[in-house]
Amino acid sequence: MPADVPAVAASPTQSRTKILDVIRASRTISRVELAQATGLTQATVSTVVRRLLVDGLVVEVGRGVSTGGKPRTLLRIEPTARYALGVQLAAEATIFVLADLGGATVSRWRRPALRDPEQAVEMIGAEVDGGIERAGVPRERVIGLGVVASGPQLAATGIALAPPAMTAWVDFPLRDRLEERAGLPVLLDNDATATAVGLYWADGVTAATTIAALFMGHGIGAGVLTGGQVYRGATNNAGEIGHVTVQLDGPPCWCGNRGCAELLGGTAATIERARQAGIDLGPADRPTLAAFGALARRALAGEPGPLAVVQHSARVVAVAAHTLVNVVDPDLLVLTGPAFAVAGPLYLPVVTEVVTGTRFARGSGPIAVRLSTHGPESAALGAAALVLQAELTPRGGDPG
Amino acid sequence: MPADVPAVAASPTQSRTKILDVIRASRTISRVELAQATGLTQATVSTVVRRLLVDGLVVEVGRGVSTGGKPRTLLRIEPTARYALGVQLAAEATIFVLADLGGATVSRWRRPALRDPEQAVEMIGAEVDGGIERAGVPRERVIGLGVVASGPQLAATGIALAPPAMTAWVDFPLRDRLEERAGLPVLLDNDATATAVGLYWADGVTAATTIAALFMGHGIGAGVLTGGQVYRGATNNAGEIGHVTVQLDGPPCWCGNRGCAELLGGTAATIERARQAGIDLGPADRPTLAAFGALARRALAGEPGPLAVVQHSARVVAVAAHTLVNVVDPDLLVLTGPAFAVAGPLYLPVVTEVVTGTRFARGSGPIAVRLSTHGPESAALGAAALVLQAELTPRGGDPG
Numbered sequence: 091m092p093a094d095v096p097a098v099a100a101s102p103t104q105s106r107t108k109i110l111d112v113i114r115a116s117r118t119i120s121r122v123e124l125a126q127a128t129g130l131t132q133a134t135v136s137t138v139v140r141r142l143l144v145d146g147l148v149v150e151v152g153r154g155v156s157t158g159g160k161p162r163t164l165l166r167i168e169p170t171a172r173y174a175l176g177v178q179l180a181a182e183a184t185i186f187v188l189a190d191l192g193g194a195t196v197s198r199w200r201r202p203a204l205r206d207p208e209q210a211v212e213m214i215g216a217e218v219d220g221g222i223e224r225a226g227v228p229r230e231r232v233i234g235l236g237v238v239a240s241g242p243q244l245a246a247t248g249i250a251l252a253p254p255a256m257t258a259w260v261d262f263p264l265r266d267r268l269e270e271r272a273g274l275p276v277l278l279d280n281d282a283t284a285t286a287v288g289l290y291w292a293d294g295v296t297a298a299t300t301i302a303a304l305f306m307g308h309g310i311g312a313g314v315l316t317g318g319q320v321y322r323g324a325t326n327n328a329g330e331i332g333h334v335t336v337q338l339d340g341p342p343c344w345c346g347n348r349g350c351a352e353l354l355g356g357t358a359a360t361i362e363r364a365r366q367a368g369i370d371l372g373p374a375d376r377p378t379l380a381a382f383g384a385l386a387r388r389a390l391a392g393e394p395g396p397l398a399v400v401q402h403s404a405r406v407v408a409v410a411a412h413t414l415v416n417v418v419d420p421d422l423l424v425l426t427g428p429a430f431a432v433a434g435p436l437y438l439p440v441v442t443e444v445v446t447g448t449r450f451a452r453g454s455g456p457i458a459v460r461l462s463t464h465g466p467e468s469a470a471l472g473a474a475a476l477v478l479q480a481e482l483t484p485r486g487g488d489p490g
Numbered sequence: 491m492p493a494d495v496p497a498v499a500a501s502p503t504q505s506r507t508k509i510l511d512v513i514r515a516s517r518t519i520s521r522v523e524l525a526q527a528t529g530l531t532q533a534t535v536s537t538v539v540r541r542l543l544v545d546g547l548v549v550e551v552g553r554g555v556s557t558g559g560k561p562r563t564l565l566r567i568e569p570t571a572r573y574a575l576g577v578q579l580a581a582e583a584t585i586f587v588l589a590d591l592g593g594a595t596v597s598r599w600r601r602p603a604l605r606d607p608e609q610a611v612e613m614i615g616a617e618v619d620g621g622i623e624r625a626g627v628p629r630e631r632v633i634g635l636g637v638v639a640s641g642p643q644l645a646a647t648g649i650a651l652a653p654p655a656m657t658a659w660v661d662f663p664l665r666d667r668l669e670e671r672a673g674l675p676v677l678l679d680n681d682a683t684a685t686a687v688g689l690y691w692a693d694g695v696t697a698a699t700t701i702a703a704l705f706m707g708h709g710i711g712a713g714v715l716t717g718g719q720v721y722r723g724a725t726n727n728a729g730e731i732g733h734v735t736v737q738l739d740g741p742p743c744w745c746g747n748r749g750c751a752e753l754l755g756g757t758a759a760t761i762e763r764a765r766q767a768g769i770d771l772g773p774a775d776r777p778t779l780a781a782f783g784a785l786a787r788r789a790l791a792g793e794p795g796p797l798a799v800v801q802h803s804a805r806v807v808a809v810a811a812h813t814l815v816n817v818v819d820p821d822l823l824v825l826t827g828p829a830f831a832v833a834g835p836l837y838l839p840v841v842t843e844v845v846t847g848t849r850f851a852r853g854s855g856p857i858a859v860r861l862s863t864h865g866p867e868s869a870a871l872g873a874a875a876l877v878l879q880a881e882l883t884p885r886g887g888d889p890g
Binding site: 299300312316321322323324325326327328329330331333334335336337338339345346347354405406409412413414416417418419420421444447448457 | 699700712716721722723724725726727728729730731733734735736737738739745746747754805806809812813814816817818819820821844847848857
């Protein structure tokens with residue numbers, strides 16, 4: 091942002107969030123360094139840190155090297171102070187992550203996919219109880235449960251909008267029912283959005299960055315985080331990059347659009363293309379991500395047919411990534427989700443070339459493109475991170 | 491935004507901005523109504539309003555209807571308290587707008603396009619002096635000059651990135667030189683971004699809205715405003731919707747990409763397509779927007795050949811608009827800029843159908859699509875609005 095664009099003053103809540111971000115990213119840091127890194131006054135830093143110590147979210151550890159005068163006490167996040175659970179409702183599995191306040195995964199496990207919301211309430215409730223117990227974490231430190239699914243979007247209290255595979259969930263009061271069963275506050279959100287928040291928490295990305303997470307699983311979606319805040323748009327449906335047209339005269343999509351990126355280069359489209367090319371991926375009813383994984387492994391092994399098919403997908407995905415970057419202008423683009431967890435090495439170079447190639451030609455700023463290290467669990471970890479984020483940036487009152 | 495997404499607490503600066511927004515949008519409003527409309531406490535409203543009265547930005551006018559108890563004093567913006575100048579450096583003209591604090595255009599005028607930055611400094615400086623004098627506005631109330639051009643982007647101090655037509659401007663210290671010549675603070679920005687801010691100021695759109703302005707002139711760009719703030723991205727290049735691929739196997743573009751929306755459906759592409767179809771648009775070196783205007787008028791008159799060519803463009807633009815909406819998720823999409831100022835009635839139904847059609851199919855929230863009422867001057871008016879916005883949301887200090 092140019093120097094002449096006015097900044098909005100940070101609120102007390104923003105100061106707290108900023109300070110926590112910097113402590114987390116720095117691992118250990120002194121109050122003086124915190125003031126330097128955040129641009130806040132020492133008085134503000136002291137006030138906020140005092141509160142964080144009282145809340146037990148931050149602890150004092152040892153002494154830093156002094157530059158003269160008395161040695162400085164260092165601060166670090168107390169990771170065991172809070173925990174959050176994240177659940178991803180995916181088409182082929184239900185993925186659970188228990189994360190600590192440092193964004194680290196304490197435990198993770200998988201269960202079969204859920205077809206029915208009543209069954210979901212019961213199963214998730216039982217897994218929450220069992221998972222907390224197995225992990226040996228004090229239940230009172232588990233502050234909530236984040237539940238994410240593919241978009242368009244989970245609404246505040248249930249799945250209001252759904253792709254064809256999840257129509258049974260429409261209008262089911264999932265949040266209320268889960269809160270009642272699990273005895274925890276429940277947040278519902280989009281998987282790609284959660285993934286972006288997870289990157290921010292688990293991968294040490296700081297608030298200054300604008301991050302776009304391109305998520306590829308059954309569908310293709312994106313989450314955007316800027317200044318540590320999720321960009322949500324007016325109806326909480328931002329980042330629907332799977333349903334942008336990449337081929338004007340392409341075939342119609344279920345969404346009502348034509349030539350969508352997901353329709354031409356998503357996992358389902360790619361295994362369909364492979365089968366049409368005579369590549370055997372097992373029975374036709376094999377789950378999409380399993381078949382895609384088989385195709386990707388053969389492509390990674392250098393088998394020409396599978397490689398050509400995956401490269402076609404990579405080109406479509408790269409165009410979608412380029413569109414996302416053009417509109418959102420992130421300085422970090424992360425490829426994440428189960429498809430990239432297996433096939434990422436085939437997609438990364440193509441996406442990087444397309445995204446950075448045009449930026450070079452147009453003289454835009456640098457952008458980093460990388461694979462998530464949390465591919466298969468990135469959305470579930472993100473769901474837990476959403477809960478931590480909500481706890482640490484509490485709903486603000488009137489600042490007066 | 492769902493109820494369970496934590497809000498960030500408003501800072502004092504945000505409270506001031508919010509209050510000014512509501513006063514402007516309401517024309518007249520009481521303090522009690524302000525508190526209701528903003529969700530701020532009465533104490534905050536009183537404090538902020540007192541400061542706005544002292545600053546002369548707001549005045550008390552008459553009395554409102556009381557609901558019992560003593561009648562309420564009403565507040566309104568004092569439009570003559572501040573003025574700002576906006577200049578758009580377009581390919582075919584230089585457009586000036588002098589706007590008041592209410593966002594109203596006090597005067598507007600045009601000069602020839604500027605090819606050379608030295609000439610620009612001199613001409614703009616002279617026009618600033620002459621324009622203020624002709625308008626009869628006290629010079630000390632003119633708070634600054636906004637200068638906008640097409641992207642990729644004006645940098646803080648000059649045009650660092652430029653499409654081929656403006657390479658002469660690269661690295662020229664435009665801001666510093668203009669500040670020196672005009673004796674006013676100067677802001678540089680992107681025309682589409684400015685247009686979005688102009689909508690917010692001049693069209694009474696309130697801070698709650700996420701607005702996307704799709705700008706079509708020589709190029710195609712977009713500005714996004716959410717909660718009254720410009721969404722800028724990491725390198726100030728957000729909203730580059732003209733250079734997203736809408737045709738995977740389309741021809742290469744100067745930007746390094748292929749099948750870009752602007753390349754296939756922009757004004758230059760459209761007049762080229764018309765000429766290839768044998769439609770006479772005058773000499774080949776006729777300025778692009780003049781030729782496009784001639785084509786559009788014949789299409790509007792119902793001439794089949796021109797109509798088919800413009801409808802092709804409308805379909806490409808609608809796809810770009812759909813992409814923008816999918817990624818940004820606005821609740822208001824405004825078509826603006828000189829191309830829509832002449833051809834808007836041909837584009838609006840196509841864009842509306844594509845954008846709302848898929849939202850209906852996918853069950854997303856409602857979106858309004860409309861034409862700007864400030865088409866030809868929307869970017870220059872926006873440039874002035876950027877200055878007003880910067881004045882009214884001053885760079886915040888540390889809130890403690």
